[in-house]
Amino acid sequence: MPTEVPTVLILASWSDDIPAEVIDIEIDRHSIVKRRWRKLASNGKEIAFQLNQAAKHHDLLAGADGHCYKLVQSPESVIEIPMPNDHAMATKLGWYLGNQHLGIEVREKSILLEDIHTLRRSLDKIGIPYQQKNDIFLCSLHSSHSH
Numbered sequence: 001m002p003t004e005v006p007t008v009l010i011l012a013s014w015s016d017d018i019p020a021e022v023i024d025i026e027i028d029r030h031s032i033v034k035r036r037w038r039k040l041a042s043n044g045k046e047i048a049f050q051l052n053q054a055a056k057h058h059d060l061l062a063g064a065d066g067h068c069y070k071l072v073q074s075p076e077s078v079i080e081i082p083m084p085n086d087h088a089m090a091t092k093l094g095w096y097l098g099n100q101h102l103g104i105e106v107r108e109k110s111i112l113l114e115d116i117h118t119l120r121r122s123l124d125k126i127g128i129p130y131q132q133k134n135d136i137f138l139c140s141l142h143s144s145h146s147h
Helices: 087-100 117-128
Strands: 009-012 022-027 036-040 045-049 059-063 069-071 078-080 104-106 109-114 129-133
Touching: 009 069, 009 129, 022 036, 078 117, 087 117
Parallel strands: 009 045, 022 069
Antiparallel strands: 009 059, 036 045, 059 069, 078 109, 078 129, 104 109
């Protein structure tokens, strides 16, 4: 007879000092932004997450069982574009990405985008260099402007 996996409810962020034992919860980018979800933690317990706002990578959460849980966003396939040194390429890249209305993550030496096959074809066509890789993609949730 199978044993039932205990469910731990999470209703709040961790507010105390970081304890010696922190239990990881690996979660994909699309689920982490939801306010309600269920996942298995690294200790085998099922986690039921219900907060008033979306969580983010490395957030510490308080379990009803008294444990501290850390969200670890899963790596995914991304497109990495090196930060251009040439002004003409920087202008072209800014124009292109702005017109695509894509979620991006700007880093010191590169820009990350979700790996979409049509985006790769388009970047090839207009001559913007990039590479595909697996990485944690920390883009903002939505565009912060309106027309």
